Amino acid sequence: MVGTMKKRIAVLASGRGSNFQAVIEAIRQGKIPATCSALITDNPRAYAIERANQAGIPVTVIDYSSCPSREAYEYALLKAMQQVNPDLFVLAGYMRILGTSIVRSFSGKIINIHPALLPSFPGLHAQRNALDYGVKVSGCTVHFVDESLDCGPIILQRCVSVRDGDDEDLLAERILNHEHECLPEAIRLFCEGKLVMNGRTVRII
Numbered sequence: 586m587v588g589t590m591k592k593r594i595a596v597l598a599s600g601r602g603s604n605f606q607a608v609i610e611a612i613r614q615g616k617i618p619a620t621c622s623a624l625i626t627d628n629p630r631a632y633a634i635e636r637a638n639q640a641g642i643p644v645t646v647i648d649y650s651s652c653p654s655r656e657a658y659e660y661a662l663l664k665a666m667q668q669v670n671p672d673l674f675v676l677a678g679y680m681r682i683l684g685t686s687i688v689r690s691f692s693g694k695i696i697n698i699h700p701a702l703l704p705s706f707p708g709l710h711a712q713r714n715a716l717d718y719g720v721k722v723s724g725c726t727v728h729f730v731d732e733s734l735d736c737g738p739i740i741l742q743r744c745v746s747v748r749d750g751d752d753e754d755l756l757a758e759r760i761l762n763h764e765h766e767c768l769p770e771a772i773r774l775f776c777e778g779k780l781v782m783n784g785r786t787v788r789i790i
């Protein structure tokens with residue numbers, strides 16, 4: 586895009602990394618004016634690592650299970666995040682809660698994708714909880730990360746119909762297809778400076 590400086594983003598992911606892959610593809614296709622400078626993961630077996638290797642993106646592994654305490658893990662993570670210091674951190678299937686010191690250090694610079702229409706069904710098993718509740722519509726939410734779980738200002742949401750006969754896997758897959766569009770779109774808006782936060786409300790300009 587003419588006149589838009591490329592931003593630097595970094596991704597935190599814990600597992601399969603299909604959202605990470607969607608971001609890699611969108612950058613490759615020139616849809617996001619950014620480079621991805623790092624993958625940070627808490628899980629040495631995450632398939633996201635393979636995706637980063639294939640895309641030539643540096644990987645930092647901070648193995649949660651080999652850290653002596655949650656505090657030690659958080660400290661190592663904070664140091665790794667400070668070292669990368671991108672314009673934006675993207676939580677793409679990062680399955681841990683970020684500690685307060687990290688959230689405060691990067692206030693307004695961390696976004697997360699969640700597989701439900703927040704504020705409904707925060708936390709783990711969002712798709713299962715939506716089904717158990719009997720909702721007819723669910724979806725996904727991209728939001729800024731604040732100090733409460735899945736609570737920060739909402740950037741984008743997409744609706745997905747719940748169909749008769751859906752089980753957790755079917756619904757999760759249908760939502761995931763939308764996540765793969767929604768997350769790159771939110772990153773693009775951020776990188777193009779089009780998100781204006783006013784209290785809880787994010788305006789897209």
Ligand code: GRF
Binds near residue numbers: 698700
């Ligand atoms: C996605 O549904 C995401 O919303 C949730 O965990 C899942 C991660 O999938 N937080 P992937 O690792 O991006 O494939």
